[in-house]
Amino acid sequence: MLNDRDKQLIGDPSASGLPPASLERFWQEELPRLCSKPAVYNQVEARIAELTTKRDDLNEKLARAEREVAAERSQLDTELASLNQVLGP
Structure with missing residues (x-):
């Protein structure tokens, strides 16, 4: 090193x-x-499991955020359409 x-x-x-x-x-x-040592191998496996869980949690958080943003955008689109309809073509 x-x-x-x-x-x-x-x-x-x-x-x-x-x-x-x-x-x-x-x-x-x-x-x-x-990793040829069982203790190190087990630590690496545990770290893989930890990282996998964190990644899955982030994926769920991202999916939830996408759903929330999509719902908000849909509400905005609905209001915009209504307002534009009031003003006419």
């Missing part, structure tokens, strides 16, 4: 945080290797 940091700082002296090369290596090499 330090080598990755040093390489990153050459191109961007103000860079901070985990270097992208280290992050990529973690996802491609380190985590798959660590």
